[in-house]
Amino acid sequence: MTVADGLCGVQERQASDVDDPDALRALALDCRPTVIRGHCSHWPVTRASARGADAAMAYLVHYAAGQTAEYFSAPASLAGRYHYGEALSGFNFSRETIDIRDALLRISANALSGLETGYMGSLPAELCFPGFAADNPSHVLDGHIRPRVWIGNLSTVACHYDSYDNLACVVAGRRRFTLYPPAAIGDLYIGPIDHTLSGQPVSMVAGLTDRADVYPRFAAAQAKAIVVELRAGDALYLPKLWWHQVEALDPVNILVNYWWDGFAAGPDSPYATLLLAMIAIAERPAPERAAWRAYFDHYVFRPDGHPLAHLPEEKHGVLGPLAQGNYGRIRASVMRMLRGA
Known part of the structure:
Protein backbone atom coordinates (compact mmCIF):
# COMPACT_ATOMS: atom_id res chain seq x y z
CA MET A 1 0.00 0.00 0.00
CA THR A 2 1.41 3.36 -0.99
CA VAL A 3 0.80 6.83 0.37
CA ALA A 4 0.51 9.58 -2.22
CA ASP A 5 3.30 12.11 -1.96
CA GLY A 6 3.32 13.42 -5.50
CA LEU A 7 5.60 10.62 -6.65
CA CYS A 8 3.60 7.41 -6.44
CA GLY A 9 0.32 6.71 -8.19
CA VAL A 10 -1.59 9.91 -7.47
CA GLN A 11 -0.76 13.34 -8.79
CA GLU A 12 -0.66 16.33 -6.48
CA ARG A 13 -1.47 19.81 -7.71
CA GLN A 14 -2.00 23.17 -6.07
CA ALA A 15 -5.27 25.03 -6.49
CA SER A 16 -3.52 27.57 -8.73
CA ASP A 17 -2.63 24.74 -11.15
CA VAL A 18 -6.26 23.60 -11.55
CA ASP A 19 -8.30 26.79 -11.64
CA ASP A 20 -10.75 26.50 -14.57
CA PRO A 21 -12.87 23.88 -16.38
CA ASP A 22 -10.22 23.32 -19.05
CA ALA A 23 -7.66 22.35 -16.42
CA LEU A 24 -10.10 19.93 -14.80
CA ARG A 25 -10.97 18.43 -18.19
CA ALA A 26 -7.27 17.81 -18.77
CA LEU A 27 -7.20 15.78 -15.54
CA ALA A 28 -10.23 13.82 -16.69
CA LEU A 29 -8.56 13.04 -20.02
CA ASP A 30 -5.57 11.67 -18.10
CA CYS A 31 -7.95 9.53 -15.98
CA ARG A 32 -5.60 9.64 -12.99
CA PRO A 33 -6.55 10.48 -9.39
CA THR A 34 -5.28 13.91 -8.42
CA VAL A 35 -5.15 15.69 -5.07
CA ILE A 36 -5.74 19.42 -5.46
CA ARG A 37 -4.34 21.08 -2.35
CA GLY A 38 -6.19 24.18 -1.18
CA HIS A 39 -8.93 23.96 -3.81
CA CYS A 40 -11.70 24.99 -1.40
CA SER A 41 -9.65 26.60 1.39
CA HIS A 42 -11.17 30.00 0.58
CA TRP A 43 -14.79 28.84 0.84
CA PRO A 44 -16.72 30.39 3.73
CA VAL A 45 -17.69 26.93 5.04
CA THR A 46 -14.03 25.89 5.19
CA ARG A 47 -13.13 29.10 6.98
CA ALA A 48 -15.93 28.46 9.45
CA SER A 49 -14.61 24.95 10.12
CA ALA A 50 -11.21 26.43 10.93
CA ARG A 51 -12.91 27.96 13.99
CA GLY A 52 -14.07 24.51 15.10
CA ALA A 53 -16.66 21.83 14.42
CA ASP A 54 -19.44 23.81 16.12
CA ALA A 55 -18.84 26.75 13.78
CA ALA A 56 -18.93 24.45 10.74
CA MET A 57 -22.21 22.87 11.79
CA ALA A 58 -23.72 26.24 12.63
CA TYR A 59 -22.78 27.40 9.15
CA LEU A 60 -24.74 24.51 7.61
CA VAL A 61 -27.72 25.01 9.92
CA HIS A 62 -27.95 28.56 8.60
CA TYR A 63 -28.73 27.18 5.11
CA ALA A 64 -30.89 24.19 6.12
CA ALA A 65 -34.25 24.51 4.41
CA GLY A 66 -36.36 22.23 6.59
CA GLN A 67 -36.05 19.20 4.32
CA THR A 68 -35.83 15.62 5.55
CA ALA A 69 -33.09 13.15 4.71
CA GLU A 70 -32.00 9.60 5.40
CA TYR A 71 -29.86 9.44 8.54
CA PHE A 72 -27.61 6.45 9.23
CA SER A 73 -26.60 5.64 12.81
CA ALA A 74 -24.57 2.90 14.45
CA PRO A 75 -23.24 2.17 17.94
CA ALA A 76 -19.82 3.56 18.71
CA SER A 77 -18.48 0.00 19.05
CA LEU A 78 -18.56 -0.33 15.24
CA ALA A 79 -16.19 2.66 14.91
CA GLY A 80 -18.34 4.01 12.10
CA ARG A 81 -17.79 1.08 9.72
CA TYR A 82 -21.10 0.96 7.87
CA HIS A 83 -21.49 -2.40 6.13
CA TYR A 84 -23.61 -5.53 5.79
CA GLY A 85 -24.81 -7.52 8.76
CA GLU A 86 -24.20 -11.23 9.18
CA ALA A 87 -24.76 -13.40 6.10
CA LEU A 88 -25.83 -10.39 4.01
CA SER A 89 -29.27 -10.59 5.63
CA GLY A 90 -29.29 -6.93 6.56
CA PHE A 91 -27.00 -4.11 7.58
CA ASN A 92 -25.05 -3.28 10.72
CA PHE A 93 -26.56 0.20 10.98
CA SER A 94 -29.97 1.78 11.37
CA ARG A 95 -31.53 4.28 9.03
CA GLU A 96 -34.38 6.70 9.49
CA THR A 97 -35.79 9.74 7.75
CA ILE A 98 -35.55 12.85 9.89
CA ASP A 99 -35.38 16.61 9.59
CA ILE A 100 -31.93 17.68 8.45
CA ARG A 101 -31.61 20.21 11.27
CA ASP A 102 -32.32 17.48 13.82
CA ALA A 103 -29.74 15.24 12.16
CA LEU A 104 -27.13 17.99 12.34
CA LEU A 105 -27.83 18.40 16.04
CA ARG A 106 -27.47 14.66 16.59
CA ILE A 107 -24.16 14.56 14.74
CA SER A 108 -22.90 17.42 16.89
CA ALA A 109 -24.11 15.68 20.06
CA ASN A 110 -22.47 12.41 18.98
CA ALA A 111 -19.14 14.18 18.69
CA LEU A 112 -19.37 15.03 22.39
CA SER A 113 -20.99 11.89 23.78
CA GLY A 114 -19.29 9.22 21.72
CA LEU A 115 -22.33 6.94 22.17
CA GLU A 116 -23.11 6.54 18.48
CA THR A 117 -21.97 7.67 15.07
CA GLY A 118 -24.28 9.38 12.61
CA TYR A 119 -24.04 10.06 8.92
CA MET A 120 -25.94 11.72 6.08
CA GLY A 121 -24.76 11.42 2.50
CA SER A 122 -25.35 12.74 -1.00
CA LEU A 123 -27.67 15.59 0.05
CA PRO A 124 -28.42 17.83 -2.97
CA ALA A 125 -27.18 21.25 -1.88
CA GLU A 126 -29.72 23.21 -3.92
CA LEU A 127 -32.61 21.34 -2.27
CA CYS A 128 -31.32 20.83 1.27
CA PHE A 129 -29.09 23.90 1.70
CA PRO A 130 -30.31 26.53 -0.80
CA GLY A 131 -27.78 29.30 -1.32
CA PHE A 132 -24.87 27.20 -0.08
CA ALA A 133 -23.49 26.42 -3.55
CA ALA A 134 -23.63 30.04 -4.66
CA ASP A 135 -21.70 31.11 -1.58
CA ASN A 136 -19.17 28.26 -1.87
CA PRO A 137 -18.58 27.85 -5.62
CA SER A 138 -16.09 25.66 -7.43
CA HIS A 139 -14.91 27.58 -10.49
CA VAL A 140 -13.46 24.48 -12.17
CA LEU A 141 -16.90 23.06 -12.93
CA ASP A 142 -19.66 24.23 -15.23
CA GLY A 143 -22.55 25.83 -13.39
CA HIS A 144 -25.03 23.07 -14.28
CA ILE A 145 -23.06 20.53 -12.21
CA ARG A 146 -24.64 20.67 -8.76
CA PRO A 147 -22.86 19.81 -5.50
CA ARG A 148 -23.91 17.29 -2.88
CA VAL A 149 -23.11 17.45 0.83
CA TRP A 150 -21.92 14.63 3.14
CA ILE A 151 -21.92 15.12 6.91
CA GLY A 152 -21.10 12.79 9.77
CA ASN A 153 -19.02 11.62 12.67
CA LEU A 154 -16.12 9.18 12.51
CA SER A 155 -17.08 6.74 9.77
CA THR A 156 -15.85 4.41 7.05
CA VAL A 157 -17.80 4.32 3.81
CA ALA A 158 -17.35 0.88 2.27
CA CYS A 159 -15.12 0.53 -0.78
CA HIS A 160 -17.19 1.22 -3.89
CA TYR A 161 -16.96 2.89 -7.29
CA ASP A 162 -18.90 5.65 -9.03
CA SER A 163 -19.87 5.67 -12.69
CA TYR A 164 -19.22 9.43 -12.86
CA ASP A 165 -16.10 11.50 -12.39
CA ASN A 166 -15.94 12.90 -8.88
CA LEU A 167 -14.50 16.05 -7.35
CA ALA A 168 -14.55 15.53 -3.57
CA CYS A 169 -13.92 18.70 -1.54
CA VAL A 170 -13.17 18.39 2.17
CA VAL A 171 -14.48 21.42 4.08
CA ALA A 172 -14.42 20.18 7.71
CA GLY A 173 -12.38 17.44 9.35
CA ARG A 174 -10.02 15.11 7.52
CA ARG A 175 -10.73 12.33 5.04
CA ARG A 176 -8.62 9.33 4.14
CA PHE A 177 -9.25 7.77 0.74
CA THR A 178 -7.95 4.28 -0.02
CA LEU A 179 -7.99 3.89 -3.80
CA TYR A 180 -7.85 0.81 -6.01
CA PRO A 181 -7.67 0.96 -9.83
CA PRO A 182 -10.61 -0.38 -11.85
CA ALA A 183 -8.60 -3.46 -12.85
CA ALA A 184 -8.54 -4.57 -9.19
CA ILE A 185 -12.26 -5.44 -9.31
CA GLY A 186 -11.65 -9.20 -9.45
CA ASP A 187 -9.51 -9.11 -6.30
CA LEU A 188 -11.89 -6.96 -4.22
CA TYR A 189 -14.63 -9.59 -3.79
CA ILE A 190 -17.53 -7.36 -4.74
CA GLY A 191 -20.93 -7.90 -3.15
CA PRO A 192 -24.35 -8.02 -4.85
CA ILE A 193 -25.29 -5.33 -7.35
CA ASP A 194 -28.99 -5.39 -6.42
CA HIS A 195 -28.72 -5.53 -2.61
CA THR A 196 -26.45 -2.68 -1.62
CA LEU A 197 -25.80 -0.36 1.30
CA SER A 198 -26.68 2.78 -0.59
CA GLY A 199 -26.84 2.20 -4.32
CA GLN A 200 -23.40 0.99 -5.39
CA PRO A 201 -21.94 -2.52 -4.92
CA VAL A 202 -19.16 -2.67 -2.34
CA SER A 203 -16.10 -4.76 -1.56
CA MET A 204 -16.75 -7.46 1.02
CA VAL A 205 -13.14 -7.44 2.25
CA ALA A 206 -11.58 -3.96 1.88
CA GLY A 207 -11.10 -2.46 5.32
CA LEU A 208 -10.89 -5.81 7.08
CA THR A 209 -7.60 -7.10 8.48
CA ASP A 210 -8.19 -10.76 9.28
CA ARG A 211 -9.99 -12.38 6.32
CA ALA A 212 -7.08 -13.57 4.18
CA ASP A 213 -8.30 -17.14 4.55
CA VAL A 214 -11.70 -16.29 3.06
CA TYR A 215 -10.54 -13.72 0.50
CA PRO A 216 -7.05 -14.79 -0.61
CA ARG A 217 -6.94 -12.68 -3.79
CA PHE A 218 -7.33 -9.46 -1.82
CA ALA A 219 -3.57 -9.40 -1.26
CA ALA A 220 -3.17 -8.58 -4.96
CA ALA A 221 -5.55 -5.63 -4.60
CA GLN A 222 -3.75 -4.41 -1.49
CA ALA A 223 -0.50 -4.31 -3.44
CA LYS A 224 -2.14 -1.78 -5.80
CA ALA A 225 -3.84 0.33 -3.10
CA ILE A 226 -3.06 4.02 -2.79
CA VAL A 227 -3.86 6.02 0.35
CA VAL A 228 -4.35 9.78 0.30
CA GLU A 229 -5.29 12.01 3.20
CA LEU A 230 -7.07 15.31 2.69
CA ARG A 231 -7.27 18.19 5.12
CA ALA A 232 -10.04 20.76 5.17
CA GLY A 233 -9.56 22.87 2.05
CA ASP A 234 -8.20 20.06 -0.13
CA ALA A 235 -9.99 18.26 -2.96
CA LEU A 236 -9.56 14.96 -4.76
CA TYR A 237 -10.35 14.45 -8.43
CA LEU A 238 -11.33 10.78 -8.73
CA PRO A 239 -11.91 9.29 -12.20
CA LYS A 240 -15.00 7.19 -12.75
CA LEU A 241 -14.74 3.48 -11.92
CA TRP A 242 -11.89 3.85 -9.42
CA TRP A 243 -12.68 1.93 -6.24
CA HIS A 244 -12.46 4.00 -3.07
CA GLN A 245 -12.97 3.51 0.65
CA VAL A 246 -13.55 6.80 2.46
CA GLU A 247 -12.76 7.31 6.13
CA ALA A 248 -13.89 10.40 8.04
CA LEU A 249 -11.19 10.85 10.66
CA ASP A 250 -12.57 13.51 13.02
CA PRO A 251 -15.62 13.70 15.30
CA VAL A 252 -17.35 16.02 12.79
CA ASN A 253 -16.65 15.88 9.05
CA ILE A 254 -18.19 17.66 6.07
CA LEU A 255 -17.48 16.95 2.41
CA VAL A 256 -18.92 18.56 -0.72
CA ASN A 257 -18.72 16.60 -3.95
CA TYR A 258 -19.61 16.97 -7.62
CA TRP A 259 -20.38 14.14 -10.06
CA TRP A 260 -20.33 14.59 -13.81
CA ASP A 261 -19.52 12.84 -17.08
CA GLY A 262 -17.61 15.13 -19.39
CA PHE A 263 -17.43 12.62 -22.24
CA ALA A 264 -21.01 11.44 -22.69
CA ALA A 265 -22.15 11.49 -26.31
CA GLY A 266 -25.83 11.14 -25.33
CA PRO A 267 -28.19 9.92 -22.61
CA ASP A 268 -27.10 6.26 -22.65
CA SER A 269 -24.73 5.19 -19.89
Whole structure:
Protein backbone atom coordinates (compact mmCIF):
# COMPACT_ATOMS: atom_id res chain seq x y z
CA MET A 1 0.00 0.00 0.00
CA THR A 2 1.41 3.36 -0.99
CA VAL A 3 0.80 6.83 0.37
CA ALA A 4 0.51 9.58 -2.22
CA ASP A 5 3.30 12.11 -1.96
CA GLY A 6 3.32 13.42 -5.50
CA LEU A 7 5.60 10.62 -6.65
CA CYS A 8 3.60 7.41 -6.44
CA GLY A 9 0.32 6.71 -8.19
CA VAL A 10 -1.59 9.91 -7.47
CA GLN A 11 -0.76 13.34 -8.79
CA GLU A 12 -0.66 16.33 -6.48
CA ARG A 13 -1.47 19.81 -7.71
CA GLN A 14 -2.00 23.17 -6.07
CA ALA A 15 -5.27 25.03 -6.49
CA SER A 16 -3.52 27.57 -8.73
CA ASP A 17 -2.63 24.74 -11.15
CA VAL A 18 -6.26 23.60 -11.55
CA ASP A 19 -8.30 26.79 -11.64
CA ASP A 20 -10.75 26.50 -14.57
CA PRO A 21 -12.87 23.88 -16.38
CA ASP A 22 -10.22 23.32 -19.05
CA ALA A 23 -7.66 22.35 -16.42
CA LEU A 24 -10.10 19.93 -14.80
CA ARG A 25 -10.97 18.43 -18.19
CA ALA A 26 -7.27 17.81 -18.77
CA LEU A 27 -7.20 15.78 -15.54
CA ALA A 28 -10.23 13.82 -16.69
CA LEU A 29 -8.56 13.04 -20.02
CA ASP A 30 -5.57 11.67 -18.10
CA CYS A 31 -7.95 9.53 -15.98
CA ARG A 32 -5.60 9.64 -12.99
CA PRO A 33 -6.55 10.48 -9.39
CA THR A 34 -5.28 13.91 -8.42
CA VAL A 35 -5.15 15.69 -5.07
CA ILE A 36 -5.74 19.42 -5.46
CA ARG A 37 -4.34 21.08 -2.35
CA GLY A 38 -6.19 24.18 -1.18
CA HIS A 39 -8.93 23.96 -3.81
CA CYS A 40 -11.70 24.99 -1.40
CA SER A 41 -9.65 26.60 1.39
CA HIS A 42 -11.17 30.00 0.58
CA TRP A 43 -14.79 28.84 0.84
CA PRO A 44 -16.72 30.39 3.73
CA VAL A 45 -17.69 26.93 5.04
CA THR A 46 -14.03 25.89 5.19
CA ARG A 47 -13.13 29.10 6.98
CA ALA A 48 -15.93 28.46 9.45
CA SER A 49 -14.61 24.95 10.12
CA ALA A 50 -11.21 26.43 10.93
CA ARG A 51 -12.91 27.96 13.99
CA GLY A 52 -14.07 24.51 15.10
CA ALA A 53 -16.66 21.83 14.42
CA ASP A 54 -19.44 23.81 16.12
CA ALA A 55 -18.84 26.75 13.78
CA ALA A 56 -18.93 24.45 10.74
CA MET A 57 -22.21 22.87 11.79
CA ALA A 58 -23.72 26.24 12.63
CA TYR A 59 -22.78 27.40 9.15
CA LEU A 60 -24.74 24.51 7.61
CA VAL A 61 -27.72 25.01 9.92
CA HIS A 62 -27.95 28.56 8.60
CA TYR A 63 -28.73 27.18 5.11
CA ALA A 64 -30.89 24.19 6.12
CA ALA A 65 -34.25 24.51 4.41
CA GLY A 66 -36.36 22.23 6.59
CA GLN A 67 -36.05 19.20 4.32
CA THR A 68 -35.83 15.62 5.55
CA ALA A 69 -33.09 13.15 4.71
CA GLU A 70 -32.00 9.60 5.40
CA TYR A 71 -29.86 9.44 8.54
CA PHE A 72 -27.61 6.45 9.23
CA SER A 73 -26.60 5.64 12.81
CA ALA A 74 -24.57 2.90 14.45
CA PRO A 75 -23.24 2.17 17.94
CA ALA A 76 -19.82 3.56 18.71
CA SER A 77 -18.48 0.00 19.05
CA LEU A 78 -18.56 -0.33 15.24
CA ALA A 79 -16.19 2.66 14.91
CA GLY A 80 -18.34 4.01 12.10
CA ARG A 81 -17.79 1.08 9.72
CA TYR A 82 -21.10 0.96 7.87
CA HIS A 83 -21.49 -2.40 6.13
CA TYR A 84 -23.61 -5.53 5.79
CA GLY A 85 -24.81 -7.52 8.76
CA GLU A 86 -24.20 -11.23 9.18
CA ALA A 87 -24.76 -13.40 6.10
CA LEU A 88 -25.83 -10.39 4.01
CA SER A 89 -29.27 -10.59 5.63
CA GLY A 90 -29.29 -6.93 6.56
CA PHE A 91 -27.00 -4.11 7.58
CA ASN A 92 -25.05 -3.28 10.72
CA PHE A 93 -26.56 0.20 10.98
CA SER A 94 -29.97 1.78 11.37
CA ARG A 95 -31.53 4.28 9.03
CA GLU A 96 -34.38 6.70 9.49
CA THR A 97 -35.79 9.74 7.75
CA ILE A 98 -35.55 12.85 9.89
CA ASP A 99 -35.38 16.61 9.59
CA ILE A 100 -31.93 17.68 8.45
CA ARG A 101 -31.61 20.21 11.27
CA ASP A 102 -32.32 17.48 13.82
CA ALA A 103 -29.74 15.24 12.16
CA LEU A 104 -27.13 17.99 12.34
CA LEU A 105 -27.83 18.40 16.04
CA ARG A 106 -27.47 14.66 16.59
CA ILE A 107 -24.16 14.56 14.74
CA SER A 108 -22.90 17.42 16.89
CA ALA A 109 -24.11 15.68 20.06
CA ASN A 110 -22.47 12.41 18.98
CA ALA A 111 -19.14 14.18 18.69
CA LEU A 112 -19.37 15.03 22.39
CA SER A 113 -20.99 11.89 23.78
CA GLY A 114 -19.29 9.22 21.72
CA LEU A 115 -22.33 6.94 22.17
CA GLU A 116 -23.11 6.54 18.48
CA THR A 117 -21.97 7.67 15.07
CA GLY A 118 -24.28 9.38 12.61
CA TYR A 119 -24.04 10.06 8.92
CA MET A 120 -25.94 11.72 6.08
CA GLY A 121 -24.76 11.42 2.50
CA SER A 122 -25.35 12.74 -1.00
CA LEU A 123 -27.67 15.59 0.05
CA PRO A 124 -28.42 17.83 -2.97
CA ALA A 125 -27.18 21.25 -1.88
CA GLU A 126 -29.72 23.21 -3.92
CA LEU A 127 -32.61 21.34 -2.27
CA CYS A 128 -31.32 20.83 1.27
CA PHE A 129 -29.09 23.90 1.70
CA PRO A 130 -30.31 26.53 -0.80
CA GLY A 131 -27.78 29.30 -1.32
CA PHE A 132 -24.87 27.20 -0.08
CA ALA A 133 -23.49 26.42 -3.55
CA ALA A 134 -23.63 30.04 -4.66
CA ASP A 135 -21.70 31.11 -1.58
CA ASN A 136 -19.17 28.26 -1.87
CA PRO A 137 -18.58 27.85 -5.62
CA SER A 138 -16.09 25.66 -7.43
CA HIS A 139 -14.91 27.58 -10.49
CA VAL A 140 -13.46 24.48 -12.17
CA LEU A 141 -16.90 23.06 -12.93
CA ASP A 142 -19.66 24.23 -15.23
CA GLY A 143 -22.55 25.83 -13.39
CA HIS A 144 -25.03 23.07 -14.28
CA ILE A 145 -23.06 20.53 -12.21
CA ARG A 146 -24.64 20.67 -8.76
CA PRO A 147 -22.86 19.81 -5.50
CA ARG A 148 -23.91 17.29 -2.88
CA VAL A 149 -23.11 17.45 0.83
CA TRP A 150 -21.92 14.63 3.14
CA ILE A 151 -21.92 15.12 6.91
CA GLY A 152 -21.10 12.79 9.77
CA ASN A 153 -19.02 11.62 12.67
CA LEU A 154 -16.12 9.18 12.51
CA SER A 155 -17.08 6.74 9.77
CA THR A 156 -15.85 4.41 7.05
CA VAL A 157 -17.80 4.32 3.81
CA ALA A 158 -17.35 0.88 2.27
CA CYS A 159 -15.12 0.53 -0.78
CA HIS A 160 -17.19 1.22 -3.89
CA TYR A 161 -16.96 2.89 -7.29
CA ASP A 162 -18.90 5.65 -9.03
CA SER A 163 -19.87 5.67 -12.69
CA TYR A 164 -19.22 9.43 -12.86
CA ASP A 165 -16.10 11.50 -12.39
CA ASN A 166 -15.94 12.90 -8.88
CA LEU A 167 -14.50 16.05 -7.35
CA ALA A 168 -14.55 15.53 -3.57
CA CYS A 169 -13.92 18.70 -1.54
CA VAL A 170 -13.17 18.39 2.17
CA VAL A 171 -14.48 21.42 4.08
CA ALA A 172 -14.42 20.18 7.71
CA GLY A 173 -12.38 17.44 9.35
CA ARG A 174 -10.02 15.11 7.52
CA ARG A 175 -10.73 12.33 5.04
CA ARG A 176 -8.62 9.33 4.14
CA PHE A 177 -9.25 7.77 0.74
CA THR A 178 -7.95 4.28 -0.02
CA LEU A 179 -7.99 3.89 -3.80
CA TYR A 180 -7.85 0.81 -6.01
CA PRO A 181 -7.67 0.96 -9.83
CA PRO A 182 -10.61 -0.38 -11.85
CA ALA A 183 -8.60 -3.46 -12.85
CA ALA A 184 -8.54 -4.57 -9.19
CA ILE A 185 -12.26 -5.44 -9.31
CA GLY A 186 -11.65 -9.20 -9.45
CA ASP A 187 -9.51 -9.11 -6.30
CA LEU A 188 -11.89 -6.96 -4.22
CA TYR A 189 -14.63 -9.59 -3.79
CA ILE A 190 -17.53 -7.36 -4.74
CA GLY A 191 -20.93 -7.90 -3.15
CA PRO A 192 -24.35 -8.02 -4.85
CA ILE A 193 -25.29 -5.33 -7.35
CA ASP A 194 -28.99 -5.39 -6.42
CA HIS A 195 -28.72 -5.53 -2.61
CA THR A 196 -26.45 -2.68 -1.62
CA LEU A 197 -25.80 -0.36 1.30
CA SER A 198 -26.68 2.78 -0.59
CA GLY A 199 -26.84 2.20 -4.32
CA GLN A 200 -23.40 0.99 -5.39
CA PRO A 201 -21.94 -2.52 -4.92
CA VAL A 202 -19.16 -2.67 -2.34
CA SER A 203 -16.10 -4.76 -1.56
CA MET A 204 -16.75 -7.46 1.02
CA VAL A 205 -13.14 -7.44 2.25
CA ALA A 206 -11.58 -3.96 1.88
CA GLY A 207 -11.10 -2.46 5.32
CA LEU A 208 -10.89 -5.81 7.08
CA THR A 209 -7.60 -7.10 8.48
CA ASP A 210 -8.19 -10.76 9.28
CA ARG A 211 -9.99 -12.38 6.32
CA ALA A 212 -7.08 -13.57 4.18
CA ASP A 213 -8.30 -17.14 4.55
CA VAL A 214 -11.70 -16.29 3.06
CA TYR A 215 -10.54 -13.72 0.50
CA PRO A 216 -7.05 -14.79 -0.61
CA ARG A 217 -6.94 -12.68 -3.79
CA PHE A 218 -7.33 -9.46 -1.82
CA ALA A 219 -3.57 -9.40 -1.26
CA ALA A 220 -3.17 -8.58 -4.96
CA ALA A 221 -5.55 -5.63 -4.60
CA GLN A 222 -3.75 -4.41 -1.49
CA ALA A 223 -0.50 -4.31 -3.44
CA LYS A 224 -2.14 -1.78 -5.80
CA ALA A 225 -3.84 0.33 -3.10
CA ILE A 226 -3.06 4.02 -2.79
CA VAL A 227 -3.86 6.02 0.35
CA VAL A 228 -4.35 9.78 0.30
CA GLU A 229 -5.29 12.01 3.20
CA LEU A 230 -7.07 15.31 2.69
CA ARG A 231 -7.27 18.19 5.12
CA ALA A 232 -10.04 20.76 5.17
CA GLY A 233 -9.56 22.87 2.05
CA ASP A 234 -8.20 20.06 -0.13
CA ALA A 235 -9.99 18.26 -2.96
CA LEU A 236 -9.56 14.96 -4.76
CA TYR A 237 -10.35 14.45 -8.43
CA LEU A 238 -11.33 10.78 -8.73
CA PRO A 239 -11.91 9.29 -12.20
CA LYS A 240 -15.00 7.19 -12.75
CA LEU A 241 -14.74 3.48 -11.92
CA TRP A 242 -11.89 3.85 -9.42
CA TRP A 243 -12.68 1.93 -6.24
CA HIS A 244 -12.46 4.00 -3.07
CA GLN A 245 -12.97 3.51 0.65
CA VAL A 246 -13.55 6.80 2.46
CA GLU A 247 -12.76 7.31 6.13
CA ALA A 248 -13.89 10.40 8.04
CA LEU A 249 -11.19 10.85 10.66
CA ASP A 250 -12.57 13.51 13.02
CA PRO A 251 -15.62 13.70 15.30
CA VAL A 252 -17.35 16.02 12.79
CA ASN A 253 -16.65 15.88 9.05
CA ILE A 254 -18.19 17.66 6.07
CA LEU A 255 -17.48 16.95 2.41
CA VAL A 256 -18.92 18.56 -0.72
CA ASN A 257 -18.72 16.60 -3.95
CA TYR A 258 -19.61 16.97 -7.62
CA TRP A 259 -20.38 14.14 -10.06
CA TRP A 260 -20.33 14.59 -13.81
CA ASP A 261 -19.52 12.84 -17.08
CA GLY A 262 -17.61 15.13 -19.39
CA PHE A 263 -17.43 12.62 -22.24
CA ALA A 264 -21.01 11.44 -22.69
CA ALA A 265 -22.15 11.49 -26.31
CA GLY A 266 -25.83 11.14 -25.33
CA PRO A 267 -28.19 9.92 -22.61
CA ASP A 268 -27.10 6.26 -22.65
CA SER A 269 -24.73 5.19 -19.89
CA PRO A 270 -21.88 2.68 -20.09
CA TYR A 271 -23.38 0.93 -17.05
CA ALA A 272 -26.63 0.27 -18.92
CA THR A 273 -24.53 -1.26 -21.69
CA LEU A 274 -22.77 -3.45 -19.12
CA LEU A 275 -26.08 -4.74 -17.75
CA LEU A 276 -27.37 -5.51 -21.24
CA ALA A 277 -24.14 -7.36 -22.02
CA MET A 278 -24.62 -9.43 -18.86
CA ILE A 279 -27.97 -10.79 -20.02
CA ALA A 280 -26.92 -11.14 -23.65
CA ILE A 281 -23.46 -12.68 -23.26
CA ALA A 282 -22.45 -13.67 -19.70
CA GLU A 283 -23.92 -17.21 -19.70
CA ARG A 284 -23.01 -18.21 -23.26
CA PRO A 285 -20.34 -20.90 -23.77
CA ALA A 286 -16.79 -19.80 -22.98
CA PRO A 287 -15.57 -20.01 -26.61
CA GLU A 288 -18.46 -17.83 -27.76
CA ARG A 289 -17.76 -15.30 -24.99
CA ALA A 290 -14.15 -15.17 -26.15
CA ALA A 291 -15.35 -14.48 -29.69
CA TRP A 292 -17.57 -11.63 -28.51
CA ARG A 293 -14.65 -10.25 -26.48
CA ALA A 294 -12.69 -9.98 -29.73
CA TYR A 295 -15.56 -8.07 -31.34
CA PHE A 296 -15.90 -5.74 -28.36
CA ASP A 297 -12.18 -5.05 -28.51
CA HIS A 298 -12.33 -4.35 -32.24
CA TYR A 299 -15.40 -2.13 -32.33
CA VAL A 300 -15.60 -0.64 -28.83
CA PHE A 301 -12.24 -0.61 -27.05
CA ARG A 302 -10.20 -0.21 -30.27
CA PRO A 303 -6.68 -1.08 -29.07
CA ASP A 304 -5.51 -1.00 -32.70
CA GLY A 305 -7.32 2.21 -33.63
CA HIS A 306 -10.50 2.85 -35.58
CA PRO A 307 -12.02 -0.38 -36.99
CA LEU A 308 -12.38 1.20 -40.45
CA ALA A 309 -9.06 3.04 -40.54
CA HIS A 310 -8.26 1.16 -43.77
CA LEU A 311 -11.14 2.95 -45.55
CA PRO A 312 -11.61 6.64 -46.43
CA GLU A 313 -13.44 8.52 -43.67
CA GLU A 314 -16.39 9.26 -45.93
CA LYS A 315 -16.97 5.50 -46.15
CA HIS A 316 -17.15 4.91 -42.38
CA GLY A 317 -20.96 5.13 -42.30
CA VAL A 318 -22.42 4.88 -38.79
CA LEU A 319 -18.92 4.19 -37.47
CA GLY A 320 -18.04 7.78 -38.24
CA PRO A 321 -17.98 10.44 -35.50
CA LEU A 322 -20.96 10.13 -33.14
CA ALA A 323 -21.47 13.89 -33.13
CA GLN A 324 -22.25 13.81 -36.86
CA GLY A 325 -25.62 12.14 -36.35
CA ASN A 326 -24.32 8.61 -35.94
CA TYR A 327 -25.18 8.45 -32.24
CA GLY A 328 -28.87 8.81 -33.11
CA ARG A 329 -28.64 6.36 -36.00
CA ILE A 330 -27.04 3.62 -33.91
CA ARG A 331 -29.37 4.29 -30.98
CA ALA A 332 -32.46 4.04 -33.21
CA SER A 333 -31.20 0.72 -34.54
CA VAL A 334 -30.62 -0.62 -31.03
CA MET A 335 -34.06 0.49 -29.87
CA ARG A 336 -35.68 -1.31 -32.81
CA MET A 337 -33.79 -4.48 -31.84
CA LEU A 338 -34.90 -4.20 -28.20
CA ARG A 339 -38.51 -3.79 -29.29
CA GLY A 340 -38.16 -6.92 -31.42
CA ALA A 341 -38.83 -5.00 -34.61
